[in-house]
Amino acid sequence: MDRVTAMKKSHGPEFRAAQLVLAKCPICRGKAVVKGVFHDLACIQCNASGWVAAETGEALPLEVLVTQLSIRLQAAEERIAKIHCFKPASGPEAAYELNNRRGAGGSNYTGD
Numbered sequence: 001m002d003r004v005t006a007m008k009k010s011h012g013p014e015f016r017a018a019q020l021v022l023a024k025c026p027i028c029r030g031k032a033v034v035k036g037v038f039h040d041l042a043c044i045q046c047n048a049s050g051w052v053a054a055e056t057g058e059a060l061p062l063e064v065l066v067t068q069l070s071i072r073l074q075a076a077e078e079r080i081a082k083i084h085c086f087k088p089a090s091g092p093e094a095a096y097e098l099n100n101r102r103g104a105g106g107s108n109y110t111g112d
Helices: 003-007 062-084 092-097
Strands: 022-024 033-035 040-042 051-053
Touching: 051 062
Parallel strands: none
Antiparallel strands: 022 051, 033 040
16 A cells, blocks of 8 residues: 555545635725725625635635635745845945945945
8 A cells, every 4th residue: 555545534624724726806806895885895705805716706714714814924924034034244245235424425435
């Protein structure tokens, strides 16, 4: 018996929540509200979330929607952390990047 086949689940909840493909709601265009006559109204097409299932265009149940938005938020936070996780400059480039206030109006002068 193959190891992958032996590990396959036959019933019960999934081990990990799968990320669904989401699309912006076509009615509210991802804003979660639609313009009423006098005030904004919650969009009923997407349960006031701005997101629908990409395949069907239907609103997700609230339990699934919360999980999917959390997965997307965590992925976005990881990408932001990778972008901001840069090594500070050292050596000659560190002095080049810092403001030495020797330029016009107290700006940085690099001698270039």
